[in-house]
Amino acid sequence: MQERFCKCGHKLMVQYTLDGFLPWEPVIVDDSTVVSPVKVCPCCGTYLSIHFLR
Numbered sequence: 001m002q003e004r005f006c007k008c009g010h011k012l013m014v015q016y017t018l019d020g021f022l023p024w025e026p027v028i029v030d031d032s033t034v035v036s037p038v039k040v041c042p043c044c045g046t047y048l049s050i051h052f053l054r
């Protein structure tokens with residue numbers, strides 16, 4: 001997993017999946033445990049695309 005940041009500054013982790021429809025998926029991580037995959041930033045609501053994360 002890689003640490004990425006939404007444009008609002010909220011930290012997310014990106015988990016790479018080798019067999020999924022998408023090769024990656026943003027997830028919420030709590031103490032190194034994947035809590036849930038997310039489609040939008042839980043902080044600002046922006047749709048999460050790998051290209052928009054930094």
Ligand SMILES: [Zn+2]
Pocket residue numbers: 006007008009010041042043044045046
């Ligand atoms: Zn955000």
